[in-house]
Amino acid sequence: MNILKIENLTKIYPNGVKALDGVTLTITNGMFGLLGANGAGKSSLMRTIATLQQQDGGSVTFNGHDILLKPMEIRRCLGYLPQEFGVYPKVSAEKLLDHIAVLKGITNKVDRKQQIESLLQQTNLYAHRKKSVHTFSGGMRQRFGIAQALLGAPKIIIVDEPTAGLDPEERNRFLNLLSEIGEQVIVILSTHIVEDVHGLCSKMAIMDQGRIIKTGEPAALVAELQGQVWTRGMDREQLPEIKERLHVISTRLVSGKTQVRVKSADMPDTGFELAQAGLEDVYFTSTIENKSFVNQ
Numbered sequence: 001m002n003i004l005k006i007e008n009l010t011k012i013y014p015n016g017v018k019a020l021d022g023v024t025l026t027i028t029n030g031m032f033g034l035l036g037a038n039g040a041g042k043s044s045l046m047r048t049i050a051t052l053q054q055q056d057g058g059s060v061t062f063n064g065h066d067i068l069l070k071p072m073e074i075r076r077c078l079g080y081l082p083q084e085f086g087v088y089p090k091v092s093a094e095k096l097l098d099h100i101a102v103l104k105g106i107t108n109k110v111d112r113k114q115q116i117e118s119l120l121q122q123t124n125l126y127a128h129r130k131k132s133v134h135t136f137s138g139g140m141r142q143r144f145g146i147a148q149a150l151l152g153a154p155k156i157i158i159v160d161e162p163t164a165g166l167d168p169e170e171r172n173r174f175l176n177l178l179s180e181i182g183e184q185v186i187v188i189l190s191t192h193i194v195e196d197v198h199g200l201c202s203k204m205a206i207m208d209q210g211r212i213i214k215t216g217e218p219a220a221l222v223a224e225l226q227g228q229v230w231t232r233g234m235d236r237e238q239l240p241e242i243k244e245r246l247h248v249i250s251t252r253l254v255s256g257k258t259q260v261r262v263k264s265a266d267m268p269d270t271g272f273e274l275a276q277a278g279l280e281d282v283y284f285t286s287t288i289e290n291k292s293f294v295n296q
């Protein structure tokens with residue numbers, strides 16, 4: 001079993017932004033979802049784990065090795081798909097993978113060739129292996145990103161916002177690919193898309209303003225809220241008054257009418273019906289409660 005232990009991690013950028021504020025998490029084998037809005041601090045956490053930037057306080061250990069003291073220990077067993085890959089050089093996918101494999105220390109040519117061929121097959125890019133990555137579509141690039149992350153059989157795989165900008169078909173394809181990676185490694189999926197976490201991850205954390213505000217199994221977190229989510233349709237003009245009085249989780253426009261979701265132990269008002277709680281309700285209630293806690 002691999003164990004990634006993050007303890008009291010803090011990161012303050014030179015402009016004074018506290019991107020990580022005492023993050024503590026233990027992550028073991030399997031798919032782990034890190035959910036948070038833009039700016040919550042997910043990329044800062046991912047980059048620190050990937051040893052691309054140093055923390056200002058706290059520690060990260062992987063299987064007992066402190067990554068600050070022994071960055072090579074983690075780099076050797078890490079696959080990372082960053083949010084922004086930057087500019088791709090104008091070489092074929094196959095050549096680029098070969099180059100990255102050399103950088104990752106896979107020096108045996110036969111081994112390299114075998115790994116690259118099998119990863120190109122796995123990511124459904126074999127037919128495109130002679131094409132330059134800069135001509136690939138968004139979805140193909142992300143699949144290429146996974147192929148390069150999987151080179152060298154890593155024990156931790158970090159994917160940062162991988163489905164942003166993908167069309168529904170490519171997004172499905174990408175998520176299926178992630179789910180095939182297996183349970184023998186740690187996969188951290190950082191995303192702001194609730195459904196990505198729901199279907200795929202056995203464990204998750206919600207991040208907001210540099211803090212972990214909730215952790216657990218998605219199904220268990222949803223079960224905790226069951227029986228407390230109420231919904232009703234109303235005119236938009238009624239909303240301010242409802243927001244004033246009730247704990248509104250979210251509002252959505254459905255066929256021209258505003259559908260409001262409210263958290264309450266009992267029926268909050270006339271006309272409300274008990275709704276099936278979902279992970280989106282967990283996410284919204286946690287972040288709303290964190291904001292009111294921070295603003296107190």
Ligand SMILES: Nc1ncnc2c1ncn2[C@@H]1O[C@H](COP(=O)(O)OP(=O)(O)OP(=O)(O)O)[C@@H](O)[C@H]1O
Nearest residue numbers: 013015017019036037038039040041042043044045
């Ligand atoms: N290099 C940097 N210098 C200064 N501030 C930064 C830097 N990188 C991130 N930040 C700030 O730190 C906070 C957390 O950013 P981070 O990119 O980690 O969040 P995120 O959850 O990954 O969001 P996104 O998905 O938008 O990247 C934000 O307020 C961001 O503006």
